[in-house]
Amino acid sequence: MQQGGNRQTEKLLLQRSVPGRVGVVLPGLDVPAQPMPANSLLRNELALPELSEPEVVQYFTGLSLKNFSIDTHFYPLGSCTMKYNPKINDEIAFQAGFAGIHPLQPVEQSQGALELLYKLQGFLGEITGLPAVSLATLAGAHGELGGMLMIRAQHLANGETGRLKVAIPDSAHGTNPASAAMAGFEVVELASDNDGNVDLGALRSVAGPDLAGVMITLPSTLGLFDTNILEVCRIVHEAGGLVYGDGANMNALLGRVKLGDLGFDVCHLNLHKTFSTPHGGGGPGAGPVCCTEQLAPYLAAPMVTQNGDSYDLFTPEKSIGKLSGFHGNFGVLVRAYTYIRTLGDAGIKSISGNAVLSANYMMNALRGVYHLPYDRTCMHEAVFSADFQKERGSSGLEIAKRLLDYGFHAPTMYFPLIVHEALMIEPTESETKETIDAFIQALIDIDREVTEDTELVNNAPHTTPVARLDEAKAARQPDLRWQPEAAD
Amino acid sequence: MSPEDRKFTQEHEWVMVDPAAAGTAIAGITEYAQDQLGDIVFFELPKVGDAVAHLGKMGEVESVKAVSDLFSPINGTVTEINEKLLDHPELVNEDPFGEGWLIKVAMTDAAELDGLMSSQDYDAFIAGL
Numbered sequence: 001m002q003q004g005g006n007r008q009t010e011k012l013l014l015q016r017s018v019p020g021r022v023g024v025v026l027p028g029l030d031v032p033a034q035p036m037p038a039n040s041l042l043r044n045e046l047a048l049p050e051l052s053e054p055e056v057v058q059y060f061t062g063l064s065l066k067n068f069s070i071d072t073h074f075y076p077l078g079s080c081t082m083k084y085n086p087k088i089n090d091e092i093a094f095q096a097g098f099a100g101i102h103p104l105q106p107v108e109q110s111q112g113a114l115e116l117l118y119k120l121q122g123f124l125g126e127i128t129g130l131p132a133v134s135l136a137t138l139a140g141a142h143g144e145l146g147g148m149l150m151i152r153a154q155h156l157a158n159g160e161t162g163r164l165k166v167a168i169p170d171s172a173h174g175t176n177p178a179s180a181a182m183a184g185f186e187v188v189e190l191a192s193d194n195d196g197n198v199d200l201g202a203l204r205s206v207a208g209p210d211l212a213g214v215m216i217t218l219p220s221t222l223g224l225f226d227t228n229i230l231e232v233c234r235i236v237h238e239a240g241g242l243v244y245g246d247g248a249n250m251n252a253l254l255g256r257v258k259l260g261d262l263g264f265d266v267c268h269l270n271l272h273k274t275f276s277t278p279h280g281g282g283g284p285g286a287g288p289v290c291c292t293e294q295l296a297p298y299l300a301a302p303m304v305t306q307n308g309d310s311y312d313l314f315t316p317e318k319s320i321g322k323l324s325g326f327h328g329n330f331g332v333l334v335r336a337y338t339y340i341r342t343l344g345d346a347g348i349k350s351i352s353g354n355a356v357l358s359a360n361y362m363m364n365a366l367r368g369v370y371h372l373p374y375d376r377t378c379m380h381e382a383v384f385s386a387d388f389q390k391e392r393g394s395s396g397l398e399i400a401k402r403l404l405d406y407g408f409h410a411p412t413m414y415f416p417l418i419v420h421e422a423l424m425i426e427p428t429e430s431e432t433k434e435t436i437d438a439f440i441q442a443l444i445d446i447d448r449e450v451t452e453d454t455e456l457v458n459n460a461p462h463t464t465p466v467a468r469l470d471e472a473k474a475a476r477q478p479d480l481r482w483q484p485e486a487a488d
Numbered sequence: 489m490s491p492e493d494r495k496f497t498q499e500h501e502w503v504m505v506d507p508a509a510a511g512t513a514i515a516g517i518t519e520y521a522q523d524q525l526g527d528i529v530f531f532e533l534p535k536v537g538d539a540v541a542h543l544g545k546m547g548e549v550e551s552v553k554a555v556s557d558l559f560s561p562i563n564g565t566v567t568e569i570n571e572k573l574l575d576h577p578e579l580v581n582e583d584p585f586g587e588g589w590l591i592k593v594a595m596t597d598a599a600e601l602d603g604l605m606s607s608q609d610y611d612a613f614i615a616g617l
Contacts, residue, residue, distance in 0.1 A: 174555075397526075414553040420524075420617075471552040472527030476577065 012482070013059060017049035023056060047484070066465055068409060069280070074435050078381045078412035078424025079173070079221060081251050081273035082280060083355075084431075088342060089276060089335035098334050103326035107312055114311035117327065118304040120337045124290055127348070128247070128267055129260025132296030134303050134316075135288045135328040140248055141175040142323060143268025143287030144215070148183035149320040150266060150291065150298040151213050151242045157318065160240070163212035169198050171222055171416040176215045176246060185212055192418060196222040196374040198232050207239035217246040218259065219379035221416040223359065223424070225252075233263025242266065242295075250274045251428070252356055252380035255349030259290075266291035275336035286332040302327060354429035355380040358436060362427055365440045369447050373419050381426035383419050389447060393454040396421040399446055401468060402460035406442040489611060490518060491585050495561070495601050496610035499543060500524075502585065503561040503601065506592060513601070515561050516589040517549070517580060520614045525551040528577040533558075533569045533590060540564060540593060542600065547590075549580075562600050564593035 036042070069075075075082035093099065101113050121133040137143040148166070155163045166180040167188045177187040188206050193199040198216070214236050219225045226232065233243050245259045245267030251274045253259075259267050271286040272279035279285055289299060300323045301315035313327075340348065356379050363372065363382035370384040386396035394402075400410035400423065412424040427436050449457050461467060490496065494504035500521035506512040522528065530550040540546045540560035547558040569591050572579060580588035595601075605613060 414526075417554060472529055472578070475527075475529035475550075475552060 013049040013051060013056070014047060014484075016051060016055060016059070019050060021050045021052055023051055023053040070278075073407060073409060074427075074431055074439055075280075075409040076411055076425045076427050076439065077280075077409055078223075078383070078426040079248065079415070080280070080412065081249075081270070081380075081426060081428060082409070083251070083273075083276055083428040085276045085278050085335075086339065086342065089338045092338040093331045093334040098330070101330075103330075111311055113330070114304050114313070116337050117330075117333060118306055118311050120333055120340075121288075121304060123337070123340050124269060124288055127254065127258070128245075128250075128264075128269065128290040129258025130264065130267060130290035130292055131260070132293060132299060133288055133290045134299040134301070135286065135333055136300045136302065136322065136324050137268065137287045137289055138324050138329050139283065139285035140173075140246070140268060140270045140273075140287045141179055142285075143270075143289050144175055144179035144244070144246065145182055146287075146289045146300050146320065146323050147244050147266045147268060147291070148179050148185065148215075150289070150295055151244065152183055152185070153298045153318065153320055154242070154295060155212055162210050163241070165206065165210050166212050167203065167206050167214045169216065169220065170418050171196070171220050172215065172217055173221060173246065173248060176217070180215060190214070192220075192222075195227070195376065196220060196224045197226045197228045200228055200231060200235070203232060203235055207235050207241065209240065211236070211239050211241040213242035213244055213265075215244040215246060216264070217248055218262075219249045219252050221249075221424075222374050222383050222419070223249075223252075223378040223381035223426075224374060224376055225379055229262055237263065248273065249380060252352055254352040255345065256352050260292065266295050271332055271336040276339045277332045277335040284329045284332055286329045286336065288328070300324075351429050352380070355427075358427040358429060358431065359425075361433075362425065362436055362440055365437075366443055369444055370423065380428070381424060383416065384423045384425065385419050386421040386423055389450045390421055392450050394450040394457045396423050398458045398460065399423065399443075399450070402446050402449070402457045403442060404461040405463045406445075408439055408442060490607040492607045494585075494607070495604035496607065496613075497543065497559065497561045497604060498613065499559040499561075500614075501559060501561040503593075503604065505598065505601070509592075511595060511598065512567060513562055513564065513593045513595050513598075514589050515591050515593060517558070517584055518610070518614075519584050522581050522584045522588075525549065525556065526553045527551055528580050531558075531573045531577050531580075531590070533573070534566045536566050536568060538566045540566060540591075549577075558590070560591075560593070561604060562593060563596040565596075566591050567594050568592040 070082055070084055097112055101110060117135055124133045125131040137146045164186050165188050166185040167190045168176045169190045169192055171192050180187050191199045191202045218229060236243050242265040243263060245264040247267045247269040250269055268287045268289050271277055297316050297318040298320055299316045301319045302313040303316060305312055305314050359378050359381050363378050371387045373385050386399055389399060396413050400413050403410050414422055415424060416422060494502045496502050500518045501515055502518050503513050503515040506514050528549060528551045532548040534540060534546045542563050543559050545557045546560040549556050549558055570589050
């Protein structure tokens with residue numbers, strides 16, 4: 001639909017500029033005119049648009065209406081936990097005492113903020129069963145790096161200088177091997193078995209005196225609970241290694257399973273995912289690290305402690321040091337704390353229950369229509385393959401693009417890497433049955449379209465502001481900056 | 489049907505003796521590999537003079553879907569890389585068995601080729617994936 005007047009947001013502000021048009025009329029000069037500064041101090045080469053106020057408002061409002069977000073649409077992006085972010089989280093974070101505080105304000109003036117951080121450390125320790133918590137890391141991968149540096153520091157402190165290898169399943173997020181490598185380890189890939197669990201034979205073959213540890217995502221990126229997990233932890237510990245938990249998928253376990261009880265030594269949590277703070281535009285995130293008492297001395301600084309009635313910052317005895325400027329992404333931490341307090345024990349438990357129920361409901365409704373390479377009861381997400389549809393001419397990419405025409409965000413595609421034509425769908429706990437039913441019906445309809453009108457699917461999307469983008473050209477010849485059109 | 493004039497690995501690389509220089513092998517990735525990768529946007533290839541080892545990592549390929557490791561099909565020393573791929577990685581999507589070759593290698597032992605999969609074996613292997 002073409003919008004009226006000059007409201008098409010395709011036209012940039014500079015292209016709408018009309019010489020002499022103004023947005024604000026300044027009052028006349030009522031003081032003596034002063035000489036202008038020297039020319040060398042004045043810039044006149046900036047091309048600033050000349051526009052009226054309504055034009056500017058219409059332009060930016062028009063752009064904002066193109067936003068696709070959790071507040072406007074269903075967003076089943078697998079592995080990203082795009083759940084609803086309750087507005088009370090923002091209300092609390094916007095309170096002047098939290099929003100206006102400065103990180104260098106003295107501890108005596110920051111007691112309320114420090115109390116919140118201290119209590120959040122305690123909540124996260126309780127939820128993970130790993131009681132020592134540092135909130136300083138700013139994202140999932142940042143937490144991974146912190147955790148791997150702690151594992152390295154403990155092995156070195158014990159004189160175990162030969163523990164150089166970290167084993168990581170082939171289903172892992174790409175950040176896992178990257179974080180292990182950044183911490184100085186050599187990465188060994190662990191095969192998955194036919195059920196999607198860690199292959200115990202492969203693990204035993206690398207569990208030796210050179211193994212520093214493993215990085216395990218539970219549930220795995222296949223959306224499956226690794227039924228070998230107790231044995232995995234036992235094998236690694238017997239070899240003298242440590243078990244790192246990637247908490248990316250904790251939404252499936254909240255209030256029901258503690259990683260510490262299973263034998264994990266250290267993990268991170270993605271507060272921006274599991275604890276409902278806005279994300280998806282690249283941040284801000286928070287990736288606190290939780291660990292056993294044994295590893296606690298190595299946690300990143302600063303941490304918060306309670307002394308009688310007051311709270312204070314401290315650096316753990318053998319800390320790996322600071323990994324961020326101040327105390328972590330404080331606004332995100334306030335939102336996560338609010339979320340936990342809003343829900344309470346029973347509410348926290350209902351998150352994982354409903355997330356797993358939603359995913360299994362969807363998986364069972366689509367079984368047979370889309371291929372399920374690992375056909376087991378899933379956790380919070382299900383990984384399908386578009387193999388059936390590819391045989392009829394449409395790949396996973398095409399199906400994902402077509403979903404946009406139905407008003408749904410595309411699922412995660414082509415990940416995990418061990419599934420052909422992967423479509424990784426995470427409905428989360430916060431959508432209604434009606435929404436999930438509509439999404440299921442869209443995928444059933446698209447499957448029929450692949451047979452009846454392959455081109456319709458393969459040329460999708462048809463209803464979005466821009467049609468199919470040339471992803472290959474965008475990567476091969478990136479055009480990253482607006483530049484004025486060349487003069488004729 | 490993969491070409492019969494060359495050998496294949498389980499990592500979806502092909503290798504053949506350079507018709508212009510005995511003792512030198514030409515290597516690339518297969519049609520199946522390029523199809524699975526999708527549009528390729530970048531190659532990181534070894535340098536001329538680098539030693540490569542059978543099934544050892546020799547570089548990376550990045551497509552719109554993922555970054556994947558490249559493995560050498562054979563032991564030897566790199567004598568030439570396909571410079572065209574640095575600006576035109578799409579050559580591998582268009583012609584993986586021809587214009588889209590990756591590297592030439594002075595083979596340590598040409599007899600190693602006998603241990604690799606024939607085109608029939610490789611076609612059967614990918615049919616089972």
